[in-house]
Amino acid sequence: MTTQQSQPIFIHDCGFHSAMGASHTQIHQCLSGLRASHMVQDAHILNTNTATVIGRVQESLPKIPQHLAHFDTRNNQLALSAMQQIEATVTDAIAQYGQHRIAVVIGTSTSGIADGEAAFQHKLQQGDFPEDFHYRKQELGNSSDFIAAYFGITGPCYSISTACSSSGRVFISAQRLLRSGIVDAVLVGGVDSICQLTLNGFNGLEALSNTLCQPFGAARDGINIGESAALMLLSQTPLSTPNVANIALLGAGDSSDAHHISAPHPDGLGAKRAMQKALDDAGLQTENIGYVNAHGTATPLNDSMESKAIYRLFADQVAVSSTKPLTGHTLGAASATEAAIAWHILKYDLELPLQHCKEKAEDIDVSLVETPTKLHGKAILSNSFAFGGNNISLIFGLIND
Template sequence: MTHTSQPIFIQDCALHSAMGMHNEQIHPCLSGQQRSNMVLDDHILNTQSATVIGRIQHSLPALPNHLMAFNSRNNRLALSAMMQIEDSVKQAIAQFGADRIAVIIGTSTSGIADGEIAYKSKLDSGDFPEDYHYQKQELGNTSDFIAAYFGLSGPCYSVSTACSSSGRVFISAQRLLHSHLVDAVLVGGVDSICQLTLNGFNSLEALSPTLCQPFSASRNGINIGESAALMLLSYQRTETALLGAGDSSDAYHISAPQPEGLGAEQAMQKALDNAGLAAHDIGYVNAHGTATPLNDSMESKAIYRLFGSAVPVSSTKPLTGHTLGAASATEAAIAWHILKYNLPLPQQQCIDKADDIEISLVEAPITLQGKAILSNSFAFGGNNISLIFGYVND
C-alpha cells in the first residue's frame, strides 16, 4: 500500500443546508430527532408536477455595500457560511498572510437563479434589472466573492465537475499545501436551487415526488437541495483531519454510472491508499446514495467488494437533498460534525431494502467504531471522488 499523503487538519467548518446552520438544528436532524426542511414544491417545475426539495429556511445576510457587484442568492448563501468561520479565517490571515491562503470552491449552479429572474424581467419588460450582470452566474463568481470578502490574494478558482465538484476541491487543496504554494486553503461548495437544474433532472425522469429513499426497493429518484459548506484547511494540528482522497473518471456514460461500480470502487481504493489505511480502518461510509436505481445498485456493489457487510453505510440525502456541486462539501461537513461531536451515525430509513443491496445499512443508533469516515460523491460522466476524514494517531 502506497501512502502518498499526509493529514491535512480541519481548522474550522461551516454548514448551512436544509438541516439549518447551527449545531442545535443540525445535530437533531442528523440523529433523526428533528425533521429538516425538505418540502414539497409544485411550482418550480415547468410541468407543474410536484417534487421534494431541500430549501434553506433561514433568511440570508446582505452583502456589504462595497461588494454588491457580487450580489446573488448563491453568494448570500455562501456568506451565511463564511460568517460562521470568519474569526478562524482572520486568524489564519494574521498567521500566514493573505497571499498564502487559497480559495477553492465547487459549484454547479453559481448565480443561475438570479439569471433566471433577470431573463424573466427581460421577457416581461424588455430590460434586464439594473443590478444584473452576467458575471454573477459565472462559475468562478463565488470563489472570487469569498476571496474579495476576506481580502485573500492567494490562488483562487472554482471547480465544476457536476456532483463531485466540491469533493475535487479537497484534492486541489492537498496539492497546493503539499507543494508549499500556500499555508492554508479555504475549500467548500455552494449551490442554490434554480429552475434550470430542477427541470433538467425532471427531463431525465430522475426526480422523486416524495422524500427520497436511498437503497430502498421502492426508491424512485432524487430530491434536489441547496447548501453552503466551507472548511479551512492547513497543516496546523487539530483533532480532525482530511486523511486521504481518491478520484477516478470512468467516462462510462454522460449521465449513467458504470453498472458494476468499477469507477466508484477505484476512487474509494485510491482514497484508502492515499490515507495509508485499510478497509477495516473505516468505521462508516457516507454513501453518495441518490436513491436512483442505477446509482444505489452500483455503489452498493462497489462498497460491498471493498468492505463487505462489516462497515455501516447510510446516505444523508434525505436530510439535505442532493446539493449538486455542494454535495461533497456538505457531506464532508456532516462527517466533521460526527467526528468532532461524537454524534450517532445518521440512520437510513429503509423499510424495504432492495434485494440487490448487500451492504449493512445504519438502521439503529450507533456511534463510529473506527478512526475514519469515508464519504462518496459520484458525478455525471463518471467523475468520482472519495474522501476520508478522521482522527490522527500520535
Template sequence: MSDFPLYIHACGSHSAMGKEVDEIHQVLSGNKAPSMHKETGWLNNGKATVVGKALGELPLVPEHLAHWDTRNNQLVLSALQQIEPQINAAKEKYGSDRIAVIVGTSTSGISDGEVALKEKMEQGAFPAGYSYKQQELGNPADFIAQYLDINGPTYAISTACSSSGRVFLSAKRLLKAGFVDAVIVGGTDSLCRLTLNGFNSLEALSNEYCLPFSPNRKGINIGEASAYMLLSAEQKDSDDPIALLGAGDSSDAHHISAPHPEGKGAIEAMNKALTDAGLEPKDIGYINAHGTATPLNDAMESKAVHAVFGHSVPVSSTKPFTGHTLGAAGIIEASICWHILKYNLPLPKQINDGQQDDALADIQLVVDQPLRKKAVISNSFAFGGNNISLIFGCI
C-alpha cells in the same frame, strides 16, 4: 496513516438541516425534521416536487460588493461567516497571499439569472444591477476572495456532483507543493429551475421523498447547501484534531449521465483514498454514501461498496436530510462527517421507507449504532463517471 494529512481548523454550513450546530445534530439524530418540502413552481410541467431549502434569514452582501449580490453568494456568506474568525487568524499568521480559495459549484448565480431573464421577457430589459458575471461558475470563489481580501490562488471546480469533493484534492496538492499555507475549501449551490427541470427530463427526479437503497426508490430530491472549511497541513492545538486523511478520484467516462453499472470508477476512487490514507477497509467505521436514490446509482454504489468493504462497514445516505445538493454535495456531506467525528455523534440512520432492496449487493445500512472506528469515508459520484472519495478521521 497518511504522510500528509490536512487538518480541518473550522467548519461552517447551511442546508436543509439548518446552520446552527444544535439543529444540525437534532436532524442527524432523527429528533428534528429537515426542511425538505413538496413545492410547486419549480417544474415546467406544473407538478409538485420535493426540494431541500436552506431556511432562515441570509446575510446581506456588503454594499461595496453589490455587484456580487446573488442569493447564491448570500448562501456562501451564511456558511463562510461561521468560520471568519479562524480565517482572519490565518491571514494574520500567514498573510493573505498565502491562503487559497477553492470552491465547488454547479449552479452559481443561475437562479438570479432566471429571475432576470423573466423580467427581461416581461418588461423588455434586465433588472438594474444584473450582470451575467453573477452566474459564471467562478463567481462564488472570486466573491469570497474579494470579501475576505484574500490574494492567493482562487478558482472554482465544476464537475457536477463531485465538484466540492474535488476541492479537497486540489487543496492537498497546493499545500503539498508549498504554494500556500492554508486553503479555504467549500461549495455552494442554490435551488434553480434549470437543474430541477434538467434532472426531471432525465427521469431522475422523484416527486416524493427520496428513498435511498429501497426497492421503491424513484430518484433524487434536489436541495441547496453551502459549507466551508479552513484547511492547513499544520496541526491545531486540540485533543482530537480532525483531518482529511486520504482522497481518491477517478473518471471512468462510462456514460455522460449514467454511472458504470459495476461501479468500476467508484471502486477505484475508494481504493485510491484508502491507499492515500495508509488505511485498510477494516479501519473505516462509516461510509457516507453518494446514495442518490436513483435506481442506477444505488445499484452501482452498493456493488462498489460491497466489492471494497463487504458487509462489515455501516453505510447510509444522508440525502434525505439535505436533498441532493449537486455541486455542494461533497462538502455538505464532508461537514456531516466532521460533525460525527468532532462531536462523537451516533451514525446517521438510513432514512427511507424501512425497506432494503434485496436485489442490491449486500451492504450494512445504519440502523442504531455508534461510530466505533475514528475514520470515515464519504463518496461523491458525478456525471461522466467523475468520482471522488474522501477519508476523514481523528489523529
C-alpha cells in the same frame, strides 16, 4: 498490506448551512432524527407543474456588504452564511500566514443561475434586465471570487465544476496546493442554490422523485435536489489546542470511468477505484473505516452500482447510509455538504445517521445503519459520483497528538 500514509490535511473549522439549518443544535437534531429537516414539496418550480421535493434553506440569509454589491446573488448569500460561521478562524489564518499565502477553491454547479432566471423573467415582462444584473453573476468563478474578495485573500482563487463531485475535487486541489508549498492554508468548500434550470434538467432525465427520496430502498424512484453551503479551512498544521483531537482529511481518491454521459458504470468500477485510491492515500485498510457516507442518490442505477462497489471492498462489514433525505442532493456542493456532516460526527461524537428504508431493496448487499451506531474511533469515507463518471472519495478521521 498497509500502504504508505500521506501527510494528513488538518481541518481548522467548518461553516455549514443546508436544509438541516445553520446552527450546530439544528444540524445535530436532524442527524439524530429528533428534528425534521426542511425537505418540502414544491409544485411550482417545474415547467411541467408537477410536484417534487426539494431541500430548501429555510432561514433568512445575510445581506451582501454594500462594497461587494456586484456579487449580490442568493448563491453568494448562502455562501456568506457559512463564511460568517468561520470568519474568526479565517481572520486568524490571514494574520498568521498573510493574505497571499491562502487559497480559495470552491465547487459549484449553479453559481448565480437562479438570479439569472429572475433577471430574464424581468426582461420578458419589462423589456430590460434589472439595473443591478450582470452576466458575471452566473459565472462559475463568481462564488470563489466573492469569498476571496470578502476576506481579502489574494492567493490562488478558482472554482471547480465537475457536476456532483465538484466540491470533493476541491479537497484534492487543496492537498496539492499545500503539499507543493504554494500556500499555507486553503479555504475549500461548495455552494449551490436551488434553480429551475437544474430541477427541470433532472426532471427531463426522469430522475426526480415527487416524494422524499429513499436511498437503497425497494421503492426508490429518484432524487431530491437541495441547496447548501459548506466551507472548511485546511492546512498542514494541526490545531494548537491542548488535549483536543484534530479532525483531518486523511486521504482522497478520484477516478473517471467515463462510462456514460449521465449514468455510472453499472458494476461500479470507477466508484471502487476512487475508494481504493482514497484508502491508499490515507494508508488505511478497509477495517479502519467505520462508516461510509454513500453518494446514495436514490436512483435505481446509482444505488445498485454503489452497493456493489462498497461490497467488493468492505463486504457487509462497514456501516453505510446516505444523508440525502436530510439535505437533498446539493449538486456541486454535495461533497462538501457530506464532508461537513462527517466533521460534525467526528467533532461531537454523534451517532451515525440512520437510513430509514421502508424496505431495503434486494439489489442492496451493504449493511445499512438501521440502529444507533457510533464510530468507535474509526474513520469516515464519503463518496460523491458525478456525470461523466467523475468519482471522488474522501476519508476523514481524528488524529490525537
